[in-house]
Amino acid sequence: MLYDERKFYVDGQWVDPVEPKEFRVINPATEAVAGVISMGSAKDVDLAVAAARRAFDGFARTTPAERLALLERILERYKAHYEEIATAISLEMGAPVTLAKGSQAGCGTGHISAMIEVLKKFKFEEIRGSTRIVLEPVGVCALITPWNWPINQVAAKVVPALAAGCTMVLKPSEYSPFSAILWAKVMDEAGVPQGVFNLVNGDGLHVGAPLSAHPQVDMVAFTGSTRAGTEIAKTAAASVKRVQQELGGKSPNILLDDADLERAVKRSVLHVFQNSGQSCNAPTRMLVPESKLAEVEELAKRAAAGVVVGDPASPATTVGPVVSKIQFERIEGYIEKGIAEGAKVIVGGPGRPEGLTKGYYVRPTIFSNVSNQMTIAREEIFGPVLCILPYKTEEEAIRIANDTPYGLSAYVWSGDNARARRVGNRIRAGQVAINGASGDWQTPFGGFKMSGNGREYGEYGLRDFLELKAVIGVDAA
Numbered sequence: 292m293l294y295d296e297r298k299f300y301v302d303g304q305w306v307d308p309v310e311p312k313e314f315r316v317i318n319p320a321t322e323a324v325a326g327v328i329s330m331g332s333a334k335d336v337d338l339a340v341a342a343a344r345r346a347f348d349g350f351a352r353t354t355p356a357e358r359l360a361l362l363e364r365i366l367e368r369y370k371a372h373y374e375e376i377a378t379a380i381s382l383e384m385g386a387p388v389t390l391a392k393g394s395q396a397g398c399g400t401g402h403i404s405a406m407i408e409v410l411k412k413f414k415f416e417e418i419r420g421s422t423r424i425v426l427e428p429v430g431v432c433a434l435i436t437p438w439n440w441p442i443n444q445v446a447a448k449v450v451p452a453l454a455a456g457c458t459m460v461l462k463p464s465e466y467s468p469f470s471a472i473l474w475a476k477v478m479d480e481a482g483v484p485q486g487v488f489n490l491v492n493g494d495g496l497h498v499g500a501p502l503s504a505h506p507q508v509d510m511v512a513f514t515g516s517t518r519a520g521t522e523i524a525k526t527a528a529a530s531v532k533r534v535q536q537e538l539g540g541k542s543p544n545i546l547l548d549d550a551d552l553e554r555a556v557k558r559s560v561l562h563v564f565q566n567s568g569q570s571c572n573a574p575t576r577m578l579v580p581e582s583k584l585a586e587v588e589e590l591a592k593r594a595a596a597g598v599v600v601g602d603p604a605s606p607a608t609t610v611g612p613v614v615s616k617i618q619f620e621r622i623e624g625y626i627e628k629g630i631a632e633g634a635k636v637i638v639g640g641p642g643r644p645e646g647l648t649k650g651y652y653v654r655p656t657i658f659s660n661v662s663n664q665m666t667i668a669r670e671e672i673f674g675p676v677l678c679i680l681p682y683k684t685e686e687e688a689i690r691i692a693n694d695t696p697y698g699l700s701a702y703v704w705s706g707d708n709a710r711a712r713r714v715g716n717r718i719r720a721g722q723v724a725i726n727g728a729s730g731d732w733q734t735p736f737g738g739f740k741m742s743g744n745g746r747e748y749g750e751y752g753l754r755d756f757l758e759l760k761a762v763i764g765v766d767a768a
Contacts, residue, residue, distance in 0.1 A: 294326025294379075296468065299335060299492060300475040302342035303485030309334040314465055314492075319385040319612040319651045320603050328468045331493035333501040336460070339489040340507050343431045343458035346486030351428045351456045358454055359410045364481040365453075366403040371480075372473055373400070376442060379469040384438050385611040385651070386566060387603045395566075398443035399474075402748070405732035406450045409750050415757075423762040428456035429533055430509030432756065433502035435495075435523070436471070437515045438464035438614050439569040439673075444514045444537075445474050447736075447747045449488065452512075455756035460489045460508075462498045466614055495519060503527045510535065510756070516671075517697075517741050535745035535755050537571070537737055539671040540699030543692035544574035545714060547685065548583065550704035550726075556587055558727050559702070560594035560677060564655050567613045568622075568675035571742075572700035572722070576661075576668060578688045581681040584659065588637050591657050591679065595638045598655055601647070612651040613674055619651035622674030626656055629667040634658040634678070663691050671697070689717050698739030700724070721746070 297313070298305040308329040318325040369376075373396055381391035415426045432452050436444040445463060452459050463471035475490045491498055499519075503511050503526040510533040513523050517538040527534050546555050556577075563573050579587045603611040613619050626641045639656030655675040661668050668678050682688040692701060701720040705711035708725060715723035721738040722730070730736075733749035745755045 293324065294328075294469050296472045297327060297329040299329070299331060299339070300479065300488070300490040301335075301339045302489065303479070306338075308332070309338070316383060316466065316468060317615065318382055319614050322616075322649055322651070325382050326469060328465065328472075328492045330465065331462075331491040331498045333497065335491045335493070336498055336501040336505060339460040339491050340431060340502070340505050342486040342489055343460055344507050346484060347428075347431055347458045350458055350484055350487050353456060355410055355413065355415060358456065359407060361481065361483065362403055362407050362410065362450070362454065365477060365483070366400065366407065368477045368480045369399050369403060372477055376470050376473050379473055380441060380467070381603050383467045383469050384441065384614045385603050387605075387608040387611045389606055389608075390566065391603070395440065396442060398440065399446045401732040402443070402446035402450045405749050406454050406753065409733070409753055410454055413750065413753065421764055425760040425762060426754075426757040427760055429756050429758050430457060431507055432457050432459040432510045432512060433505070433508045434459050434461045435499050435502065435511065435513045435515070436461065436463050438467035439566065439571075441467040441470045442474065445471055447752060448512045448514075449474070451747075451752040452756050453483070453487070454753050457510075457756050458487045460491060460502060462491055462493060462502060465492060465494055468492050499523070500526055503532075504529065506530055508532060512745075512755075513537075520743065535747075536743035537745075537747060538699075538741060538743040539697055540571040540573070540738065540742050541576060541669070541671055541695050541697045542572055542574050542700040542702065542720070543576045543578055543695070543718065544702040545578045545688050545692055545704065546580070546583075546587070547688070547703065547705040547710065547714065548580045549706035549710070551706065552583065552587060553590055554727070555704040556590040557594040560591055560657070561598075563677045564595075564598055564610050564675045567610055567653065568655075569613060569618075569673055571671070571673075574700070574702045575672065575677055576663075576692075577677060577679045578682050578691055579679060581683050584679070584681045587679060588659050591659075591677070592638055595655055595657060600644045600652055600655065610655060610675060613653055614651070616651060618673070619653060622653050622672055622676065625667055625670070625672045625674070626676060629658050629661075629665065629676075629678075632665045632667070634665060634667060635660045663694055669695070685714065689714060692718050696741040699737075699742035
């Protein structure tokens, strides 16, 4: 199947780019062309932002009930395109079909359904004494999303922006554009008003940067690397835009000495390898008691043995390729760096898995006896690579966990939930999961330190797209 999607969605219409420039999207499993899109420019950005600006006043005055009805229509149309969206995700970024049809595409229904429930109860106004506190839409928003969980990040931004009454321009990753184009078709079929939602494909330099700098954009919401996030923040600062960012992570995963090691290690290894390791919240630094290091190594080997790397179209596959040649070479470089710096390879290593000669497949790799000063422990690899770090005391484990520029997620395992919570409370991260617990679509997601600012999901995501106004001197009665 070859996709041919060279148009952008601007002002309620599918339009040609101002200056045609083709980009071939590569299927990472086969290295063959999956389809063609057009790459936008600053001229396309100007047209899309102008459409969003024209639409803003009218859409900002819609009632929560009207926006609730709009989200209900979007959910209906999304469900109608669900299988098509899952197929696109698998093809464009290599997610195994079971993952694409489950968690990946499921993120869309999850975010829309959660926001519907939020809007049913959310208060946009309240009276305090003689002051009316009003929450209003922030304005025109630039939404810049990555390739690793393509629909998740589109939905996590578009849905709260719509719920708030904002208008927007979406720039999805050029490596995973087809699911985003299907999302735009869902918006169109659901009757999103003209100009409220706009999509321009392109890269960071020619579309992302002009969006971030645009004087008619009021907010930039970005998910991606910390390096790119800092550039966006600098660009946006000139016009004092609001900037919401979900950036990188190097999440610590503390296994305390009373943890159920078999359960903790198995769950953690599979979490790291899910989505080919391309998740910013993956528990990639496993901290284990030094006295139990050998036992953990054996458990990790056993868990890794059940992983099946291969064709994303096969239901048996649990790990597909990484998204691109660039990403493949980057991960291979980190694996080689880990070996050079003296880490112990207990699973995997450099090169493609046996029997796979084509496609961007990485051998799922586990390093042990890793020092927190090694490159593989400091930098986000964004591939199926796990580092096991020994520690002597609980205090040392907490120190190592916090010894990172990142602070997105963290994990703690213990036979004593109260102890696990005490340790978790001392970790500087936006999320801490205790004994394998998982959040839901209302759980705030975002990070401390260089992992970003602001929060996504549910009510917390909605609030990031709202401005606070105090109207003073009104009759509160």
